[in-house]
């Protein structure tokens with residue numbers, strides 16, 4: 346296992362993202378949010394966009410998982426080799442990219458993309474997968490971190506209310522040693538985060554429930570209104 350990954354065992358990683366047009370969509374804001382979650386114990390942070398990655402990197406001492414979202418349909422999380430190399434150049438310690446088997450905008454397969462990254466960079470790679478098949482393929486390719494990030498966001502799996510614990514359990518029993526299984530996606534409560542660990546996750550990523558005040562406010566607002 347890569348030396349940057351081992352310390353993430355049994356820890357919480359926090360994703361710090363604001364979406365286009367939102368009030369907090371500013372790299373300085375995300376850097377402050379990242380510093381705040383580091384104080385709370387985040388073992389690593391996930392940041393989106395080249396400027397956010399650079400500014401978050403300067404604001405924290407924990408590893409930064411970098412992604413670059415481009416578009417919002419099909420493959421959009423660090424979708425091409427060019428995006429991957431730019432994320433690395435922006436200073437990400439760990440590169441995360443779409444790890445599904447869907448067609449990619451640059452025509453490369455996931456395997457070809459990983460191979461080309463590996464030819465230039467030996468840092469840890471995280472695959473945002475959507476199914477048992479895509480997770481196993483990523484692990485076979487030697488990808489360091491296997492995330493369930495896209496489970497429930499493609500046609501491969503139903504969108505579970507909360508994390509996809511069934512997928513985690515299945516992957517925990519089938520991923521080769523050396524691949525770190527990362528629970529990511531719809532982990533909204535501490536109890537759900539604990540359930541991910543019980544299901545076999547090496548580490549757990551939480552985004553919205555910690556760093557997206559608009560969503561959290563909506564949850565509380567609905568509860569208060571009784572809707």
Ligand SMILES: CC(=O)N[C@H](C=O)[C@@H](O)[C@H](O)[C@H](O)COP(=O)(O)O
Pocket residue numbers: 360362412422494495498529530531532550551552553554
């Ligand atoms: C599907 C997709 O685009 N996921 C994105 C990946 O970076 C983010 O929008 C999520 O916030 C992140 O995965 C963390 O998940 P959650 O916010 O549910 O804790």
